[in-house]
Amino acid sequence: MPRRRFYEEEPDPSSLVSNLFDVAMVFAVALMVALVTKFNMTEVFSKEDYTIVKNPGTEQMEILIKKGDKVEKYTPSETSSEGDGSKGKRVGVAYQLESGEIIYVPEE
Structure with missing residues (x-):
């Protein structure tokens, strides 16, 4: 009876790298969705227009406005910029009542 030799194939090192890349991509997408x-x-990610106020009431406050595909960023300061209009100043305070009504009180 002839003897059969069974040779195991050597593992390809590049297959391990590609598997790690796949795992890293799945992890990155899951992290983005979670955040x-x-x-x-x-x-x-929606098609609707929106306005976001970051850090309201602080010196680092920023206002992000999305209209269509364009996103504008405003940073309030004491002096307004005449160039691109990306600066502004505080002109009043708005209060929202329990009924949902918003009252604006201008500052002098």
Whole structure:
């Protein structure tokens, strides 16, 4: 009876690298989805127009306005810029009542 030799194929090292790349891509996509849902930023991907105020009432406050495909960024300051209109100043305070009505009180 002839003897059969069974040779095991040597593993390809590049297949391990491609598997790690696939795992990293799945992890990155899962992380992005988790961050978008955690910070409730689903409107960023919608077609609707929106306005976001970051750090309201502080010196680092920023106002992001999306109209169509264009996103504008405003940073309030004491002096307004005459060039591109990307700066602004505080002109009043708005209060929202329990009924949902918003009252604007201008500053002098």
